[in-house]
Amino acid sequence: MDLATAFTRARRGMREDARLYVVAVSSLAVAFLCLGASLLAITNLSRMADTWGRSGRMTVYLRDGARESDIAVLQSTLERLPEVRGVELLTAAQARQQFVADAQVGGRLSSLPIDAFPTSLEISIAPNTSQARLAEISNRVANFGPVEEVETYRSFFDRLQTLLNAGRSAAAAVAFLVLICVLAVVGNTIRLAVAGRKDEIEVLKLCGATDSFVRGPFLVEGAIQGFAAAVVALIVLFLGFAFLRSQVDTTLSMLTGMRSVFLHPAVALSLIAAGALGGALGSAFSLRRYLSV
Numbered sequence: 001m002d003l004a005t006a007f008t009r010a011r012r013g014m015r016e017d018a019r020l021y022v023v024a025v026s027s028l029a030v031a032f033l034c035l036g037a038s039l040l041a042i043t044n045l046s047r048m049a050d051t052w053g054r055s056g057r058m059t060v061y062l063r064d065g066a067r068e069s070d071i072a073v074l075q076s077t078l079e080r081l082p083e084v085r086g087v088e089l090l091t092a093a094q095a096r097q098q099f100v101a102d103a104q105v106g107g108r109l110s111s112l113p114i115d116a117f118p119t120s121l122e123i124s125i126a127p128n129t130s131q132a133r134l135a136e137i138s139n140r141v142a143n144f145g146p147v148e149e150v151e152t153y154r155s156f157f158d159r160l161q162t163l164l165n166a167g168r169s170a171a172a173a174v175a176f177l178v179l180i181c182v183l184a185v186v187g188n189t190i191r192l193a194v195a196g197r198k199d200e201i202e203v204l205k206l207c208g209a210t211d212s213f214v215r216g217p218f219l220v221e222g223a224i225q226g227f228a229a230a231v232v233a234l235i236v237l238f239l240g241f242a243f244l245r246s247q248v249d250t251t252l253s254m255l256t257g258m259r260s261v262f263l264h265p266a267v268a269l270s271l272i273a274a275g276a277l278g279g280a281l282g283s284a285f286s287l288r289r290y291l292s293v
Contacts, residue, residue: 006216014221017193021225024189028229029236031181032275036237038171039267044260045164049157058138059151060121066146071121074144078123083133085124118148179278182229186222186282193218194287215287222283223276230275234268 014021060078062071071089078087125134131154138150194201204214241262263271 003216005213006220009217010220010224013193013197013217014224017196020189020192021221024185024225025228025232027185028182028225028275028279029232031178032230032233032271033236035171035174035178036233036263036271038167038174039271040237040241040263042164042167042171043263043267045160045167047261049160049164057152058123058125058134058141060123060141060147061149061151062119062121062146063148064118066119070144070146071119074141074146075121077144078121078141081137083126083129083137085126087124088122090120090122182226182275182278183282183285186225186279187286189225190218190222190283190286193221215284218287219280219283222286223280226275226277226279226282227272229279230272234263234271238262 060074075087075089078084125137134152134154138152141147142150201214241260245260
């Protein structure tokens with residue numbers, strides 16, 4: 001089969017059945033948009049989990065009325081640990097000021113008294129510190145007199161990992177459904193195209209056309225459908241991402257200190273390639289069933 005000839009005939013066939021192919025591509029684009037949105041959410045959740053996993057943190061909340069000398073001893077002890085990269089004392093007044101600035105609240109919340117915010121030590125942990133070692137340090141610190149509570153944020157990280165695993169499973173399910181959708185939509189579209197060109201196909205066979213010559217344009221048309229649907233979905237997804245990014249980043253940076261990112265180019269190209277391959281497979285299955293050549 002001459003690929004150039006197949007593309008030429010496929011272009012002519014798609015032009016003749018333009019409405020049919022527009023409906024098919026639009027339907028598939030919605031499916032790919034759902035898959036792309038799932039992958040985008042997973043991409044940012046994975047980045048968040050990776051960032052939190054590398055940037056070890058620990059917050060030591062101090063009791064009310066803790067003596068400065070005891071706090072200084074605790075701070076000095078922590079700074080001598082090889083796993084600790086830095087210790088910052090955050091007073092109640094500083095904690096209140098930081099809360100009001102970060103949360104951007106007004107009204108009653110902005111007038112909360114200083115007593116509502118405990119004094120704390122913000123500890124930076126080396127990225128390669130194991131969770132077992134972090135738990136050991138936490139238990140040792142909790143035994144100091146001025147310490148009220150120690151927060152390692154491990155529970156938050158575990159919940160994030162659980163959410164990420166659930167998201168990956170959901171994305172895999174969506175990908176499977178998209179594949180079924182591509183096979184069904186492209187298959188039905190090609191079936192209708194075959195029915196519309198039945199006379200042309202019979203003439204080609206009478207003139208001695210080979211099976212691959214007859215099937216070639218339909219395979220190209222199926223691949224183009226999947227390719228176009230994936231491209232359209234990515235364009236729409238990027239425009240939506242660009243439009244909402246500033247609003248999302250405001251909340252995300254406040255909570256995690258990071259900004260959202262779009263799909264990696266390799267992921268986007270893989271999505272487009274999968275669309276083209278799925279379209280070609282859908283066309284092949286349809287031709288095998290409805291076209292006897």
